[in-house]
Amino acid sequence: MNEGKIFLSPPHMGGTEQHYVNGAFKTNWIAPLGANVDSFEQKMKHYTKAEHVLALNSGTAAIHLALLTLGVTRGDTVFCSTLTFAASANPIVYVGAEPVFIDSDEKSWNMCPIALGNAMEYAAQRNRLPKAVIVVHLLGLVADLDTIQSICDKYDVPLIEDAAESLGSTYKNQMTGTLGEMGIYSFNGNKIITTSGGGMLLSKKETTRKKAFKLATQAKEQAMFYLHKKIGYNYRLSNVLAGIGMGQMEVLDSHIAKRQAIFKRYETAFSEIDGVSMMPVLAQTVPNCWLSAIRLDFEKIALSTMEIVQRMEAVGVEVRMMWNPLHLQPSFAGAECYQAHEQNVSEQLFQEVLCLPSGSSMSESQQAYVIKELLAQLLANKVDREN
Numbered sequence: 001m002n003e004g005k006i007f008l009s010p011p012h013m014g015g016t017e018q019h020y021v022n023g024a025f026k027t028n029w030i031a032p033l034g035a036n037v038d039s040f041e042q043k044m045k046h047y048t049k050a051e052h053v054l055a056l057n058s059g060t061a062a063i064h065l066a067l068l069t070l071g072v073t074r075g076d077t078v079f080c081s082t083l084t085f086a087a088s089a090n091p092i093v094y095v096g097a098e099p100v101f102i103d104s105d106e107k108s109w110n111m112c113p114i115a116l117g118n119a120m121e122y123a124a125q126r127n128r129l130p131k132a133v134i135v136v137h138l139l140g141l142v143a144d145l146d147t148i149q150s151i152c153d154k155y156d157v158p159l160i161e162d163a164a165e166s167l168g169s170t171y172k173n174q175m176t177g178t179l180g181e182m183g184i185y186s187f188n189g190n191k192i193i194t195t196s197g198g199g200m201l202l203s204k205k206e207t208t209r210k211k212a213f214k215l216a217t218q219a220k221e222q223a224m225f226y227l228h229k230k231i232g233y234n235y236r237l238s239n240v241l242a243g244i245g246m247g248q249m250e251v252l253d254s255h256i257a258k259r260q261a262i263f264k265r266y267e268t269a270f271s272e273i274d275g276v277s278m279m280p281v282l283a284q285t286v287p288n289c290w291l292s293a294i295r296l297d298f299e300k301i302a303l304s305t306m307e308i309v310q311r312m313e314a315v316g317v318e319v320r321m322m323w324n325p326l327h328l329q330p331s332f333a334g335a336e337c338y339q340a341h342e343q344n345v346s347e348q349l350f351q352e353v354l355c356l357p358s359g360s361s362m363s364e365s366q367q368a369y370v371i372k373e374l375l376a377q378l379l380a381n382k383v384d385r386e387n
């Protein structure tokens with residue numbers, strides 16, 4: 001029976017958000033900054049052990065500021081994972097630079113270190129090294145950070161971690177977003193915690209935070225009158241929305257635990273189904289399981305991911321195809337994509353991967369319904385079925 005539409009990753013309030021939002025109202029501290037923003041930054045700093053953090057009004061703004069603080073500009077190139085949401089790479093174009101995409105690795109579904117190494121070597125030969133590398137931790141899965149970082153170190157190129165989806169995921173016990181020179185989080189409505197809209201920039205250097213702070217506040221100079229030496233942006237998080245973030249921080253760990261339990265239940269349910277495999281988890285990493293995803297083998301299952309999305313929609317369940325790789329997007333037409341194998345891995349993943357409902361508010365009975373409906377589709381379309 002359909003228990004009402006089951007969404008992929010809806011917002012999930014913990015209960016105390018309103019209290020912090022009311023605090024902003026009571027003190028008449030509605031806009032723009034204030035105590036909630038300061039406290040939210042402190043909480044996030046403590047939680048992630050990041051050296052410096054800056055609360056912003058979106059994850060996209062955080063990537064934009066990361067590039068600006070590195071001085072990325074017209075004529076530069078920036079390497080970026082190709083299998084991701086467009087927001088990872090759009091800011092490269094905002095600053096007038098050119099994105100160069102890097103294929104995925106079968107082992108992590110994230111940036112392939114071999115393809116990255118090849119791209120760097122080729123760029124070094126042409127004296128066209130990128131100004132930055134943006135590595136994405138897709139779905140909360142963690143990229144092969146040590147290898148990627150060592151390639152960046154070899155060529156002295158700064159690494160930005162797009163951890164929009166991976167708040168709370170760890171690599172060798174350290175939080176994603178804190179390992180590269182800079183990192184970003186998103187608190188968009190579908191993320192593991194939300195401020196309805198918001199983001200954060202994390203940096204190793206205090207000077208980076210200072211530069212980003214200035215750019216995020218219209219590049220106002222400290223003067224008795226309005227003085228701007230640079231073009232700035234209006235990118236800070238509002239004190240009202242930071243109140244939602246304060247409440248959400250109280251439930252972040254339990255949201256992660258719930259999503260990890262959801263992943264385990266899918267894993268158990270699909271373990272016996274030939275032709276279905278779970279998303280990969282690299283050794284020494286712990287994903288937050290923001291989204292659980294399965295990969296289909298079309299030699300064993302004769303149903304495209306697009307057909308499954310439509311059929312599940314008909315029974316009230318939102319499942320999604322994997323991101324369409326950015327090098328295939330018309331908006332990035334002409335951009336190069338480096339791959340280590342003859343077959344582009346991200347293109348295969350786009351065809352073969354399905355993201356399943358993973359919200360921390362999903363009940364066990366709702367998940368059982370998702371599994372039942374999905375199994376019905378998969379088993380009815382097994383290539384080796386006997387009929």
Ligand SMILES: Cc1ncc(COP(=O)(O)O)c(C=O)c1O
Nearest residue numbers: 058059060085087088164186188
């Ligand atoms: C991988 C990735 N990068 C960047 C973003 C941008 O974040 P925001 O929506 O907060 O701008 C998102 C999500 O929306 C994302 O999933």
